[in-house]
Amino acid sequence: xxxxxxxxxxxxxxxxxxxxxxxxxxxxxxxxxxxxxxxxxxxxxxxxxxxxxxxxxxxxxxxxxxxxxxxxxxxxxxxxxxxxxxxxxxxxxxxxxxxxxxxxxxxxxxxxxxxxxxxxxxxxxxxxxxxxxxxxxxxxxxxxxxxxxxxxxxxxxxxxxxxxxxxxxxxxxxxxxxxxxxxxxxxxxxxxxxxxxxxxxxxxxxxxxxxxxxxxxxxxxxxxxxxxxxxxxxxxxxxxxxxxxxxxxxxxxxxxxxxxxxxxxxxxxxxxxxxxxxxxxxxxxxxxxxxxxxxxxxxxxxx
Numbered sequence: 422x423x424x425x426x427x428x429x430x431x432x433x434x435x436x437x438x439x440x441x442x443x444x445x446x447x448x449x450x451x452x453x454x455x456x457x458x459x460x461x462x463x464x465x466x467x468x469x470x471x472x473x474x475x476x477x478x479x480x481x482x483x484x485x486x487x488x489x490x491x492x493x494x495x496x497x498x499x500x501x502x503x504x505x506x507x508x509x510x511x512x513x514x515x516x517x518x519x520x521x522x523x524x525x526x527x528x529x530x531x532x533x534x535x536x537x538x539x540x541x542x543x544x545x546x547x548x549x550x551x552x553x554x555x556x557x558x559x560x561x562x563x564x565x566x567x568x569x570x571x572x573x574x575x576x577x578x579x580x581x582x583x584x585x586x587x588x589x590x591x592x593x594x595x596x597x598x599x600x601x602x603x604x605x606x607x608x609x610x611x612x613x614x615x616x617x618x619x620x621x622x623x624x625x626x627x628x629x630x631x632x633x634x635x636x637x638x639x640x641x642x643x644x645x646x647x648x649x650x651x652x653x654x655x656x657x658x659x660x661x662x663x664x665x666x667x668x669x670x671x672x673x674x675x676x677x678x679x680x681x682x683x684x685x686x687x688x689x690x691x692x693x694x695x696x697x698x699x700x701x702x703x704x705x706x707x708x709x710x711x712x713x714x715x716x717x718x719x720x721x722x723x724x
Contacts (some may be wrong), residue, residue: 422504422674423458423713426630428648430691430706432494435699439490440469443693445483446628446680447498448473455678458501465495480680480688496691501713504674511671513569517656520563523621525657537655540623544683547611547626549619552599557616567622567656571664572671574616578609579669591685606667607685610650613666614684623655625681627663628688632675632710646710648690653681677710 428447451457464471464485471485487494517525525534526541543549560573581602588603595611598604604612610626617624631649651665651672663672680688 424502424504424632424677425499425711425713426502426677427497427499427709428630428690428707429495429497431496431704433703433705434492434494434695434697435702436697437490437492438487438494438698439696440486440488441494441693441695442486443484443496443691444689445485445496445498445691446480446688447496447690448481448483449500449502449629449677449679450479450481452678454505456503456505458503459499461499463495463497463499465493465497466491476682476687478680478682478687480682482680490697502677504677511568511662513572513671514566516566516568516659518564519561519567519570522567522656526621526623529657531657533660534655534657537623537657537661540625540655540683541618541621542683543618545686546684547595547615547618549615550596551619552596553612553615554619556599557620561620568654568659568662571617571654571662574613575664575666576669578612578666582609582612584667591689606650606665609666610652611684613652613664617652617654625653625655625661626684626688627651627653627672627678627681628685628690629676629678629680630708630710631665631668631677632712646708648679648706648708649676650685651676 448460449457462483466487466489468485469488473481474484475481526538557574560577561570583603584605585603586605589598589605589608595615598608598612614624614626628650630646633646651663653661653663655661665672682688
């Protein structure tokens with residue numbers, strides 16, 4: 422499956438900004454299941470300096486500065502991505518049981534397992550807590566296959582928590598999400614990560630896009646998609662597996678990865694420092710995810 426993703430971020434300022442310095446995590450990364458074919462970057466005003474860099478986690482990000490006065494900033498990234506066929510589903514009822522995963526995490530000298538252990542630690546937006554461990558415990562028993570237990574936790578978050586974009590923002594504490602059982606995809610990913618780390622398992626935050634299909638008979642609206650978030654867990658000897666608690670599923674070919682890290686703070690789509698601008702700049706974000714094959718067949722039908 423091949424996709425074209427257009428991600429546009431626009432800031433409008435009340436007063437001119439004299440100069441700004443920014444980091445943009447909007448460049449999709451190549452992984453075992455996806456290949457980045459092309460990336461086109463457009464900045465307005467044009468950047469004074471701009472470079473693509475790689476961070477500690479292997480994510481690609483854009484670092485740029487604009488050193489002249491401007492009252493509006495546009496960052497537009499258009500990417501083409503090929504997703505490998507994921508028709509072979511994961512059998513969640515086989516594999517390492519929970520107790521053996523914990524044993525290997527503590528005793529294995531395998532390099533991948535040693536590296537994964539850093540995702541067992543607290544991070545800026547996700548701290549371990551007994552309340553999180555208590556909520557997750559019902560899904561995890563010693564002899565249960567670990568991935569089956571993670572899927573059960575994913576399903577419980579989907580069932581127990583309401584998707585409510587009016588409830589939270591990037592600063593909402595995880596304790597409030599757990600208490601009120603409301604939030605958005607970022608919150609549900611953080612919640613699952615907090616639950617897993619509180620039980621002693623490694624988990625990381627994954628940022629990206631999810632193709633959303635229109636209702637039958639309706640056209641897909643440009644810009645109707647959005648950035649998305651889910652989580653990944655590590656099982657020694659088996660690798661990393663990704664789950665989407667917002668949609669109660671293992672990730673598939675409609676999930677497109679941009680970056681991963683300890684939590685949202687590691688992979689914020691656009692952050693930086695501005696000089697000037699006044700108070701409360703207006704932010705507009707548009708994301709469009711389209712199958713390239715659709716464009717091809719539409720072109721053929723019109724010719």
